[in-house]
Amino acid sequence: MSLLLSSGVAGICDGQGVADIDQEAVDACWTAEDLAFHCHTRERMIDLFCDQSQQKLIEKQQFPAKHQRIILGSAALPKPSRINHNLSFFQVVRERKTIRVYQEQPINAGLLSDFLWHSMHIREEILCDPALSRAYSGLLRPVASAGALHSIELYLCINRCIGLQPGFYHYDSFNHSLGKLSDLSEVCVQMLEQAAASTCRAPQAASVSSGQGQLPDVLVVMAARYGRNASLHQQTGLSYALILKDVGSIYQQLYLVATALGLAPCGLSFGDSELFEQASGLSDRLECSVGEFMIGNPPSTHAFDPSTAVLA
Numbered sequence: 001m002s003l004l005l006s007s008g009v010a011g012i013c014d015g016q017g018v019a020d021i022d023q024e025a026v027d028a029c030w031t032a033e034d035l036a037f038h039c040h041t042r043e044r045m046i047d048l049f050c051d052q053s054q055q056k057l058i059e060k061q062q063f064p065a066k067h068q069r070i071i072l073g074s075a076a077l078p079k080p081s082r083i084n085h086n087l088s089f090f091q092v093v094r095e096r097k098t099i100r101v102y103q104e105q106p107i108n109a110g111l112l113s114d115f116l117w118h119s120m121h122i123r124e125e126i127l128c129d130p131a132l133s134r135a136y137s138g139l140l141r142p143v144a145s146a147g148a149l150h151s152i153e154l155y156l157c158i159n160r161c162i163g164l165q166p167g168f169y170h171y172d173s174f175n176h177s178l179g180k181l182s183d184l185s186e187v188c189v190q191m192l193e194q195a196a197a198s199t200c201r202a203p204q205a206a207s208v209s210s211g212q213g214q215l216p217d218v219l220v221v222m223a224a225r226y227g228r229n230a231s232l233h234q235q236t237g238l239s240y241a242l243i244l245k246d247v248g249s250i251y252q253q254l255y256l257v258a259t260a261l262g263l264a265p266c267g268l269s270f271g272d273s274e275l276f277e278q279a280s281g282l283s284d285r286l287e288c289s290v291g292e293f294m295i296g297n298p299p300s301t302h303a304f305d306p307s308t309a310v311l312a
Helices: 002-007 022-029 032-040 089-095 108-120 186-198 226-233 239-260 273-280
Strands: 073-077 123-126 137-139 152-158 165-171 177-182 216-224 264-268 290-296
Touching: 002 073, 032 239, 073 108, 089 239, 152 239, 152 273, 165 226, 165 273, 177 273, 186 216, 186 226, 186 273, 186 290, 216 239, 239 264, 239 290, 264 273
Parallel strands: none
Antiparallel strands: 073 177, 123 137, 152 165, 152 216, 165 177, 216 290, 264 290
16 A cells, blocks of 8 residues: 555545545546546657557558548539638637627528638648658648648538528538538438527527527538548557647638638537437448537628728
């Protein structure tokens, strides 16, 4: 027992059953799950691939950079428009905010096209670490990704959008088109309703009371192809942690682009993996939902007109 106490493996419990070695974590309100995840993903480890004989080669055929889905049909998106050159980036940053109320007139396919293009389209496919045996195919997008892996795909549950039929779509970020996976099924409606309900506990406009969250025009679901990250980071155990960092980058990108386009953006703190699995037809072991984002046409009181934004 003395050895366990001196090595920090065991501690002396107080009257509430809290060991002295855990007191700081308890005082800081850490949960056991969060603390274990933090410690595991922030250990001091650097994968130098010194032992090339034990290096796990990436299965390029199994985890390609560009993702292709089997779709019912493809919906071409309008050609992206040129953003006003007088638009001030810093004004967009200052105006960025969450908007959860929408006007009766929905967004249109042109705005949705601009939103997706400036957020997630593939600019270029590149070869990463070409001098190493672990060389792999990477992607360049407007948003950052650890190792240029870009394992996160966008799925759109379109409730209403002028120029596009309601339904569940996959965004083909290479061809800049939407692949339709299904009509607006009951599962999709549940996803939209859950998204709206999840915002009712957050600060609302004065005209929106608790329990009256509006359905968004479009619900964007981020889904990660875990295997693509694991093929490079399986030995370090950082795969899922890096996926979540990518999610954070995408959230901010979606917010800024939506603000610049005058849309109403709202990032959600949680979603339903089971509903996404049913809507996408894929096991969450292959593609797991890791983030949700709502967009719509804001009321005039919230609208931000990009044409009025000029450089100071």
